[in-house]
Amino acid sequence: MGESRSDQRRSDQGREPGEGSAEAGVTTGALARRLGVSPTTLRSWDRRYGMGPAVRSGGRHRRWTPQDVAMLEEMCRLTSAGVPPAEAARAAKGWSDPLTPGTGAAADEPVSLARAAGAEPLGDPRQECKGLARAAVRLDAPSVDDQLTSLVERHGVVVGWEEVMVPALHAVGRKWETAGDRYVEVEHLLSWHISRVLHRASGPVGPGAPATGAGPIVLACVPGEQHCLPLEALHAGLVERGLPTRMFGPAVPPEALTAAVRRLGPVAVVLWSQTRSTADRPLARHIAATTWGVKGARGRPAVLLGGPGWAGRPEPDMLRPAGLREALTALTSLADG
Incomplete structure (x- = not known):
């Protein structure tokens, strides 16, 4: 049966702010909450890299379509992995393949001497930590797991734990303390995935020490x-x-x-x-x-x-x-x- 105008009005009034049909899209505020970034960041990405909505309606309010949302989710995933924002924006819009983190040719992201010498350095731990924390705030479990797995595979347990995992947990904990209970789920998700990756890094339990050696x-x-x-x-x-x-x-x-x-x-x-x-x-x-x-x-x-x-x-x-x-x-x- 068809929906009356009064039914339609009641349905519209029951929606959360920023929700609507796929055609109408979502508001900047709703999208920012979904991605775990600030509305200011979305406006900055639009201004700097052209990452705005494909269709702009009249007035000051922007509406983001599912295609726009998918593009920005990819932007967030790439920046969380350490890809410079300009390169991430080009890749998210399908202009190029993203550069491997740390190998970008941007003038403000110089290649380290250790990497030039062929080593496998951690690079900037703060960037790795920020990327992991941002993925956790977005509750982006696949990205969190991918970043943690790559971290341990490339740098080992000690470096991964001391330089990235612990600082990321502390950053999320500070966010939780200043925002009431809003970020409890973020800390739980990050902790669970760290535990999961540590278990995988440990591998299967071996038969134990030799009979003539020291105990376990x-x-x-x-x-x-x-x-x-x-x-x-x-x-x-x-x-x-x-x-x-x-x-x-x-x-x-x-x-x-x-x-x-x-x-x-x-x-x-x-x-x-x-x-x-x-x-x-x-x-x-x-x-x-x-x-x-x-x-x-x-x-x-x-x-x-x-x-x-x-x-x-x-x-x-x-x-x-x-x-x-x-x-x-x-x-x-x-x-x-």
Whole structure:
């Protein structure tokens, strides 16, 4: 049945601002929210690179068609990957293929000496971080995953984690703190994809250490600690170095952790604590004193305290590395005996 004019008016009144038919297009504000950029950025791209709507209606209000939206989504994807805006605009409009990030000939984007020498440098970590954060704000999961995967494949876990992943998480966290709860979903999406890429970088779990070698490295969060993403980065870095590990993840009960240490005879145990409220020092001392093996030849693990929760008074005979790189160096040394 046909729709009456009154029904049509009610339908129009129920729409969100900026919505409409495909022919009418969306407003600049609605498109900016969808892409995760500001309306000022869209106007700047129009002025500088001709990235405006193909059809302009009368008056001051712009309407963006589905074709316009697709073009700008491609522009955002390319700039997030590090392609200079001018090159990204040409590619998004189908004028040329995008240049590989960092190899553009624009006068304001010089090629680094390291790249000219044939190395594989990270380039500008700030640009990589911005691109990742922008893709996360747009909730562009494919772009986030692609950027993270490429980052780890090209530069390894340590560089990817310290120079891009952590700064991007901090940037999203600051945005969340200043905007109430508006960006919680952004942080969750970014964290999940980082975890996913770290798991892929770790690869399949091998058979473990040889019978004559040192035991594996045990990684666990202390009871009550659910924040285990840095521990996942450490696990990925250890596997990248070919070291045997046993990852137990968040909130491991003391009895279960003690039993695992006695069964495995690990060369080291890493205990992660994100906050002081979860840093269980008696548990750390208990694990450090846990022994295994026959009488007269008993072994005990080295204990590494990871995370900001352990700040303050040091624990005797326990290591407290300052970051991922230092933790990997210490654990590699222990594993090598």
